[in-house]
Amino acid sequence: MDRWPGDRGSRVLTASDTAALQQLARDELPGLYGLARHLAGPNEAEDLVQEALLRACESFGSLREHRAGARWLRVILTNVWRDRVRKETRTAREVPVDDVEAFSLYRVLVDEDPYPYSDTLHLDFLGAFTDGDVDTVLLRLPPRYRAPLVLRYVEGFATRQIAQLLELPLGTVLSQLHRGRKLFERAMWDYADECGFVARRDAARSV
Known part of the structure; x- marks a missing residue:
């Protein structure tokens, strides 16, 4: 058995779990980077994707249908981004919302x-x-x-x-x-x- 993609207290995955998650990540990586880039910008996209994959590893058992994996990963990545936004003390330049x-x-x-x-x-x-x-x-x-x-x-x-x-x-x-x-x-x-x-x-x- 294995831990993937890193060891941060995630549950031990079976060999079939590991193979399934690795394949899912490979298939969805371009789309995940695209979503991360749109949400957080190119400088933070890679780190955002890596953290999302770590969370996916930790909660892979909650994925009941592997065919829903693409959307499941996007939900995780969006939640990672939301957590980071909440912690930000200042924002980048924003368009005015008045009028x-x-x-x-x-x-x-x-x-x-x-x-x-x-x-x-x-x-x-x-x-x-x-x-x-x-x-x-x-x-x-x-x-x-x-x-x-x-x-x-x-x-x-x-x-x-x-x-x-x-x-x-x-x-x-x-x-x-x-x-x-x-x-x-x-x-x-x-x-x-x-x-x-x-x-x-x-x-x-x-x-």
């Missing part, structure tokens, strides 16, 4: 017209963002809005599942998703403006 309801990315793109003569204005705007840019924008959102967005639109969790995972009322999750989308749109525009992805109309007039 976010009044912001519309659609209207701003139409008004500013950053890609003159384009017939695919919104696609051109989105196409300027790399995966790394999207991660940077996500990290500007307060954690309470970032997590529901990532779980819903990246990982495909249903809203009721998100409510259970985050231990929140369903109405709160729906509200966070709505406000989170607004915040994400605002953060995308601000980031694009900072990085020079868009040529603003007022800047063009001053030339």
